[in-house]
Amino acid sequence: MSSALVFDGLILDCDGVIFDSxxxxxxxxxxxxxxxxxxxxxxxxxxxxxxxxxxxxxxxxxxxxxxxxxxxxxxxxxxxxxxxxxxxxxxxxxCSFCPGVREVLQRFGNAVPLYIASGSDQTELRKVMEFRGLDNLFTGIYGGPVPKTRHLQRLKASYPDIRWLFVGDAKADFDSAKDVGVPFVFVDAYSQDKQGIAELAQAHGVPLFRDLQQLNHFTERSETNNSYLLSLAGKMTL
Structure with missing residues (x-):
């Protein structure tokens, strides 16, 4: 992991972020x-x-x-x-992975606390991640029927000193992050509500990327980019 990275814990939604599902x-x-x-x-x-x-x-x-x-x-x-x-x-x-997933998992898996927080069924997600050979890269895999907000609350409480970043593709992801006070960014390439999240991103100053590939390239470039990203991602929680 780059020493310039200013977030040290990563939470990913699943559908539209990890899988093109x-x-x-x-x-x-x-x-x-x-x-x-x-x-x-x-x-x-x-x-x-x-x-x-x-x-x-x-x-x-x-x-x-x-x-x-x-x-x-x-x-x-x-x-x-x-x-x-x-x-x-x-x-x-x-189903296919979204662009950049393998690179992000290889970069952050086993290097920082790396979690899935999804609305998909938790038991199902864990089976799928094991089947796809990804389960060992995640610190934890969380899903429904427990609400996403509750998962984020537990992670914040368990790691009080971690600077989290949550990546999602839906309004529910944004709402959960905002409610809990977790910095958040959108990826929209596979979202089913592109217009809605574009409006939310503009209204609340939330960073918007095409996919994990673009986000990963942005965070790799410089410490300035990382600081700028976390600054913007955190403002919407205030």
């Missing part, structure tokens, strides 16, 4: 929920894509109350979760 997960939801009707499947996919970063269970329950008039019973939601989870395990094993 956002569109595949939308397709999986559409496939499963279409058994309850084409229109409701399309409505849910639209709802889901605006709430990336939120656990699937929370999303399904909120959609059912807010949009679906409570038509799904508990067994419906459980069936959707089970079938969707099976599809996710398959797609994660085959």
């Amino acid at each position: 956002n569109k595949l997960k939308s397709k999986a939801f559409r496939s499963v929920i279409s058994d309850w009707g084409h229109n409701i499947a399309e409505q849910f996919v639209s709802y889901h894509e605006k709430r990336n970063g939120v656990s699937r269970e929370t999303k399904l329950k909120e959609f059912n109350l807010e949009v679906n008039n409570g038509a799904w019973r508990r067994h419906d939601i459980e069936e959707i979760l089970d079938r969707y989870g099976d599809m996710c395990l398959s797609l994660y094993r085959e």
